Structure formats: structure tokens, C-alpha cells
Amino acid sequence: MTIDADTIHHLSEVQVSVELQTEDMTLNIGPQHPSTHGVLRLVARVDGERCFDVQPVIGYMHRGYEKLSEVRTYPQVTTIINRIDWVSGYANEVPFIVAAEKLMELEVPERAQFIRLILTEMARISSHLVFNASYPLELGAATPLFFALRERERVLDLLESVTGGRFHPNFNRIGGVKPAYGSGSTTRKQLQDLPAGFLGGTRNAMEKVLESVDQLEALVADNEIILARTRGVGVLPPEVAAAYGVSGPNLRASGVPFDLRKTQDYLPYDRFDFKVVTAENGDCWDRWWVRLQEIRESAKIIQQAIDSIPSGDLQAKVPKVIKVPKGETYVRAENPKGEMGYYLVSDGGQGPYRLKIRSASFSNLSILPWILEGILVPDIIAIMGSLDFVLGDVDR
Amino acid sequence: MDLLADLFSNFWVSLGGKLLLVAMMIPLVGMVIGFAEMKLSAKMQYRVGPYFAGGRWGWAQLIADGVKFFQKEDIIPDDADRPVFKFAPILVLIGTVALLVVIPFGPSLIFRDLDVGIFYALAISSLSTIGILMAGWSSANKYSLIGGLRAAGQLIAYELPLVLAVVGSVILAGTMSMQGIVEAQIEAGYPYVIFQVVGFVIFMIAALAELTRIPFDMPIAESELVMGYLTEYSGFRFLFFFLAEFANMFTMSAIAATLFLGGYWLPGIPEDVLEFAGPIILIAKVFLLVFVMIWFRWTFPRFREDQLQGLAWRWLVPLAFVNIAVTATLKVLL
Numbered sequence: 084m085t086i087d088a089d090t091i092h093h094l095s096e097v098q099v100s101v102e103l104q105t106e107d108m109t110l111n112i113g114p115q116h117p118s119t120h121g122v123l124r125l126v127a128r129v130d131g132e133r134c135f136d137v138q139p140v141i142g143y144m145h146r147g148y149e150k151l152s153e154v155r156t157y158p159q160v161t162t163i164i165n166r167i168d169w170v171s172g173y174a175n176e177v178p179f180i181v182a183a184e185k186l187m188e189l190e191v192p193e194r195a196q197f198i199r200l201i202l203t204e205m206a207r208i209s210s211h212l213v214f215n216a217s218y219p220l221e222l223g224a225a226t227p228l229f230f231a232l233r234e235r236e237r238v239l240d241l242l243e244s245v246t247g248g249r250f251h252p253n254f255n256r257i258g259g260v261k262p263a264y265g266s267g268s269t270t271r272k273q274l275q276d277l278p279a280g281f282l283g284g285t286r287n288a289m290e291k292v293l294e295s296v297d298q299l300e301a302l303v304a305d306n307e308i309i310l311a312r313t314r315g316v317g318v319l320p321p322e323v324a325a326a327y328g329v330s331g332p333n334l335r336a337s338g339v340p341f342d343l344r345k346t347q348d349y350l351p352y353d354r355f356d357f358k359v360v361t362a363e364n365g366d367c368w369d370r371w372w373v374r375l376q377e378i379r380e381s382a383k384i385i386q387q388a389i390d391s392i393p394s395g396d397l398q399a400k401v402p403k404v405i406k407v408p409k410g411e412t413y414v415r416a417e418n419p420k421g422e423m424g425y426y427l428v429s430d431g432g433q434g435p436y437r438l439k440i441r442s443a444s445f446s447n448l449s450i451l452p453w454i455l456e457g458i459l460v461p462d463i464i465a466i467m468g469s470l471d472f473v474l475g476d477v478d479r
Numbered sequence: 480m481d482l483l484a485d486l487f488s489n490f491w492v493s494l495g496g497k498l499l500l501v502a503m504m505i506p507l508v509g510m511v512i513g514f515a516e517m518k519l520s521a522k523m524q525y526r527v528g529p530y531f532a533g534g535r536w537g538w539a540q541l542i543a544d545g546v547k548f549f550q551k552e553d554i555i556p557d558d559a560d561r562p563v564f565k566f567a568p569i570l571v572l573i574g575t576v577a578l579l580v581v582i583p584f585g586p587s588l589i590f591r592d593l594d595v596g597i598f599y600a601l602a603i604s605s606l607s608t609i610g611i612l613m614a615g616w617s618s619a620n621k622y623s624l625i626g627g628l629r630a631a632g633q634l635i636a637y638e639l640p641l642v643l644a645v646v647g648s649v650i651l652a653g654t655m656s657m658q659g660i661v662e663a664q665i666e667a668g669y670p671y672v673i674f675q676v677v678g679f680v681i682f683m684i685a686a687l688a689e690l691t692r693i694p695f696d697m698p699i700a701e702s703e704l705v706m707g708y709l710t711e712y713s714g715f716r717f718l719f720f721f722l723a724e725f726a727n728m729f730t731m732s733a734i735a736a737t738l739f740l741g742g743y744w745l746p747g748i749p750e751d752v753l754e755f756a757g758p759i760i761l762i763a764k765v766f767l768l769v770f771v772m773i774w775f776r777w778t779f780p781r782f783r784e785d786q787l788q789g790l791a792w793r794w795l796v797p798l799a800f801v802n803i804a805v806t807a808t809l810k811v812l813l
Contacts, residue, residue: 110621118702132625132784221702223693223781229524308694308780460625461783464703 121474331421626707
């Protein structure tokens with residue numbers, strides 16, 4: 084059955100005029116509200132519990148990163164861009180660095196690529212665990228939060244041990260990853276590597292994470308109330324999702340096996356065996372389920388990567404002052420929230436001439452007016468939470 | 480001694496004494512249950528909970544919280560309906576205090592044994608919802624308004640199963656006096672829950688809804704309505720609501736314990752001991768039920784408003800009617 088936006092609007096209007104001649108109430112949800120994930124503002128026209136028009140108002144967190152990156156050098160830009168989606172800061176850095184490397188035609192050492200891949204997947208696990216923590220909370224269950232955040236701590240500890248940062252690692256360098264020590268001069272090259280015990284620690288942590296995913300599934304999945312709140316709520320058909328540019332787990336939950344890790348070569352994902360998790364119905368429940376399964380897949384990728392990580396340099400030979408040759412390129416990557424793309428235009432200088440950031444949450448959020456039409460007020464929160472956006476990623 | 484007895488036989492003095500006792504029970508019970516909730520939720524979530532206040536186990540945390548609330552500025556929104564806004568928390572608390580009056584703590588330990596005790600208790604228990612509705616309406620806040628109206632809708636939906644669930648016990652006992660129901664259970668030799676499992680379960684579900692606790696906490700619903708009808712309240716007015724919630728948990732559980740679990744009575748305990756052991760037995764049963772409520776609070780998500788209505792009208796009410804019919808039939812036959 085397909086009901087287009089106009090029909091829903093029409094139906095809700097008819098209902099209102101037939102039942103009672105009541106005035107609509109405009110409900111401002113946000114920018115300060117417990118479950119708008121930051122500073123999103125929704126202007127909802129509601130009639131009692133029924134809401135028939137929701138307009139998201141964004142921009143409260145606009146920091147002008149695209150403009151700021153025009154007046155910074157390439158190494159400086161990473162500090163900005165890992166603050167775009169702060170829940171998975173590391174994953175934001177990689178595509179930008181890859182874009183610059185592509186223009187410079189640099190060959191990145193394999194070990195560095197593997198480290199990037201491992202850390203990116205860790206960022207994905209931590210992001211999805213945050214979602215698994217906050218989503219039941221939005222439905223009223225407080226306890227899963229503590230289970231999920233406790234497991235995230237293991238992953239963040241590992242990220243911290245390599246990069247020194249939990250949220251904003253700033254670890255990538257053009258041509259590789261940051262030397263563990265010093266400035267990368269030839270005399271100190273032997274010191275540039277992963278911290279001792281990292282690989283073993285990661286192996287243990289991944290086992291724990293897989294265990295905790297089972298726990299979370301047992302805790303949340305079979306709960307009648309969770310099912311009642313999420314099954315069939317906020318159904319997103321694949322055509323609509325594609326039309327609005329929705330990507331990532333939200334799109335996969337609608338049944339579209341779209342995963343840039345399988346099609347793009349920004350990191351050597353083709354050497355690993357992992358599934359693209361998809362679901363059929365595209366409702367809140369599926370979006371939750373897909374993210375939970377993706378934690379499993381990511382843990383599997385990390386396990387494989389640890390077993391097969393090659394030795395070698397962490398950085399390619401790069402000049403002291405990095406200048407990117409004239410040209411333009413677009414690198415897209417599968418971030419935890421969806422497709423992250425950087426359109427980089429260089430005029431041959433030390434910094435980007437223009438950097439267009441295509442962030443996943445911005446497009447995912449654009450579905451809100453469509454998906455929130457004609458639903459109940461509690462479902463606004465259930466649906467909004469299931470789309471899993473971060474306002475830093477929306478406003479940039 | 481005589482002087483003291485004389486003094487207490489005076490109607491006004493004994494009334495004053497009883498009122499003082501009831502009034503003191505509210506903060507006491509509220510603090511004990513509040514502390515239990517903090518510690519139990521911490522246990523369920525791998526936390527420690529209150530730790531430093533009072534030196535050991537953080538036992539003084541709730542006292543410290545209470546003192547803090549009284550120090551806070553009393554903020555009333557400009558557009559608020561001031562008299563209603565101020566009166567709402569008091570009304571909620573009055574409802575709680577008035578409920579304690581008919582609960583028998585022992586064979587002669589009851590503030591007032593009314594002939595229509597349970598009827599009175601059910602009538603009074605809906606008073607607090609009116610307070611909530613007043614709070615929601617007078618706050619001049621849309622979230623508060625939605626919260627208050629949700630509470631009103633919930634009251635209408637759940638008052639019916641609550642009353643119907645009680646009817647089974649009343650039929651079995653043949654009286655509406657709370658004391659009488661306990662005495663009937665002593666006489667029968669078993670708590671009514673044995674034959675009134677359905678009634679008991681319905682009563683507890685409806686009581687959770689009346690108390691607006693998870694899974695029925697839509698009037699508050701932090702993630703949707705910020706704090707629902709409490710959004711604009713601060714300081715000691717907020718404390719009133721807070722205390723009333725916990726004290727209401729106590730009184731509702733006490734009613735359930737009296738109606739279904741035998742109240743202050745345990746099988747095998749002689750009558751003359753009950754005079755002293757009664758309150759302890761009742762409070763033990765009450766805390767068992769309160770524990771279940773806290774357990775639900777920290778393990779369940781929240782229903783949606785329409786699902787709550789569906790649960791009440793499509794399941795609980797018909798089930799309660801069946802329960803009444805079966806109980807009445809058996810009562811006549813046996």
C-alpha cells in the first residue's frame with residue numbers, strides 16, 4: 084500500500100474537521116530537549132496527541148567547518164573534521180585524508196591502512212553502542228544505557244591507547260597515520276607503531292563486545308513493549324529513502340544493500356569477509372536491529388584484520404610542507420551514520436581551496452517531515468531516535 | 480499515666496496525634512522508598528548509587544536532597560495560574576495522606592475504620608490525579624498540559640479496572656471495611672490472592688498506571704515531555720510531588736496487601752501477637768510490592784498512550800468482569 088504525503092495530510096485534516104473543531108497547537112520540541120540529540124528544533128503542529136506536520140529547524144550548531152577548512156593547511160583540517168560527527172570522530176578523518184592522498188597520488192603503506200581500518204570499525208562499534216544505549220532510553224527503558232556504555236568504554240580505551248584521544252583522535256596524517264613518537268624523523272622511525280599489547284587487547288575486547296551484543300539483544304529484543312513501540316512505526320519504504328538520500332543503516336533497514344565498504348576502495352575492505360546487514364520492513368525496530376548486527380560484523384572485521392595485519396612503515400614519504408596538486412576529487416565512505424563524502428578542490432596550495440562535506444545525518448534528517456507526518460507525539464521520539472543522527476553531523 | 484490516657488481520650492487531642500503521625504509517615508515512607516529506589520536501580524545498572532552522604536551507604540542522601548529542595552528558589556512561571564499552580568502539589572499530597580487513614584496496621588491499629596473503607600480509598604486515590612491535571616493546566620507550558628491531560632486520560636482508563644479488581648475480594652469478604660476484609664481473611668485462613676490472582680494482577684497493573692510509574696509513566700515521559708506536568712515545578716513544590724509519588728506507592732501497595740495478601744496477618748501467628756507484629760508484617764508485604772514496582776521501573780520501557788488505553792479497555796476491564804462473575808458464581812455455589 085502506498086500513501087503519499089498529500090493523502091496523509093488530507094486524511095489528518097479531514098479527521099480534525101469532522102471530529103471536533105479544535106485549534107491546532109504548535110509544539111516546539113527543542114532546541115533544548117532531552118531527546119533531540121543536541122540542538123535540533125522541531126516545530127510540530129499537533130492536535131492533542133496527533134501531530135500532522137513537523138518541520139525540523141536546523142543550524143543551531145553551525146560552526147562553518149567548510150569555510151574554516153579553506154583557511155587551514157591539510158594537517159590542520161583533521162582537527163576540525165573529526166568534530167563533525169563526534170560520536171565516531173575517527174571515521175570522519177579517513178575519507179578526507181584519502182581524498183588529499185588521492186590528489187597527491189600517494190601510496191599509503193599497508194600497515195597504516197590496516198590501522199585506519201581497525202580504528203574506523205572501532206569508531207563504528209562505539210557509535211552503534213551509543214545508539215543502542217540511547218534508543219531504549221528514549222523508549223523509557225533506562226537500564227540498557229549502562230550495559231551499552233560500559234562496553235563502549237572498552238573500545239574507547241583501545242582507541243585512546245593508540246591515538247591518545249577518546250573522541251577526537253586526530254590521528255591520521257597525509258600518507259599514513261600519526262607517528263607514535265616524535266615528528267616522524269628518520270631516526271625515530273622504529274618507534275612509530277601500535278602500543279604494546281594492543282592487538283591482544285583488541286582481540287579480547289572484541290570477544291567481550293560480541294558477548295555484550297548477545298546480552299543487549301536478549302535484554303531488549305524480546306520485550307513486548309519495545310516491540311509494540313517500534314514494530315511498524317516509522318516505516319521507511321526503500322524508494323522514499325533513496326529519494327531523500329538516506330544512507331547507512333537507515334537505508335539498509337529498508338532492505339537496500341547499499342554499503343560503500345563493498346564498493347569503494349578508501350580502505351582495504353575487500354580483503355575481509357563480512358555481511359551487509361539488511362532488514363525488510365524499514366521500521367524503527369529494523370533500524371535498531373540492523374545497527375546491533377553491524378556491531379557483530381564490525382567486530383568480525385576487526386578480528387580478521389588483527390590476524391592479518393602486515394608489518395611495515397606507518398607513513399609514506401611525504402614532503403615536510405604538504406602541498407596538494409591542483410585538481411578535484413570526491414571520496415565517499417561508509418560512516419557509522421551513513422555516507423560521508425568530501426569533495427575536495429585544490430588549487431595547489433597548502434590548504435583546500437574548497438571542501439564540500441556531504442554528511443550522513445544531514446540527509447538522514449531530511450526525511451523527518453515526511454516520516455513524522457500524521458503520527459503520535461510519542462512516536463516522534465521513537466522515530467527520531469531510530470534515525471540516529473548527531474547534530475554536529477547535521478549542521479557542520 | 481491516667482492523665483495521659485485522659486488526654487488521649489479527648490477527641491481533638493487524639494485527632495491531632497493521629498494527624499501528626501500520618502503527616503510524619505509521608506516523609507518517612509517517601510524517604511525510605513526513595514532511597515530503596517536509588518540503591519536498587521544502582522544495583523540493576525552496575526552502579527553504586529548514593530555513597531557519601533551520611534558516611535555509610537549514603538543513607539542520608541534523601542535527607543540531604545530534601546534540605547536541598549527547601550533551599551531552592553521557588554519559581555512560578557509568569558503566565559501560570561498562580562493559585563492553582565500553588566495548590567496542585569498540596570492536593571496531590573492530601574490525597575496520599577487521606578489514603579493512609581483507612582489502612583489497618585493491626586487489629587486495632589487503624590486511624591479510622593470506615594464501613595466503606597475500600598470505596599473511600601479508591602475514591603480518594605483519584606484525587607492525586609486531579610492534582611496532576613491542575614499542575615499540568617496551570618503551568619502555562621505545553622509539555623505540562625499534554626502531561627496533565629495524559630494523566631487524566633490514564634485515570635479514566637484505569638480507575639475502572641482498579642475498582643473492578645477490588646470487587647472480587649469484597650465479594651469474598653462480604654464487607655467493604657478494610658478491617659473487615661482482613662478479619663474475613665483471618666477467618667477464612669488464607670489470603671485472598673489464592674483465589675483472586677487475576678484480581679491482584681489487574682489491581683497491581685492499574686495501580687502502576689494510577690501512580691504513573693513505568694511502564695505507564697506517559698504523564699512524565701522524560702524523553703518526550705521533558706518532565707511532563709512537573710516541568711515547571713522546582714524547590715519544595717517539586718519535593719511535594721516527589722514525596723507524594725513514593726508515599727502513594729506505599730499506600731497503593733498497602734491497599735493491595737490488605738485486600739489480597741492478608742494485610743497485617745500471617746498464617747500461624749496468634750491474634751494477640753498481631754497487635755505488635757501487625758505493622759511489621761504489613762510493612763514487609765508492602766515493601767515486597769514496592770520492590771516489584773521499582774523492579775518494573777528500571778527494566779521496562781514505556782507504553783504509548785493509545786496502547787495504554789487499549790490495554791485497559793480491551794484486556795483489563797473484560798478480564799476484571801470475568802473475574803467478578805466467576806467469583807460471585809463460586810461464592811453462591813460453595
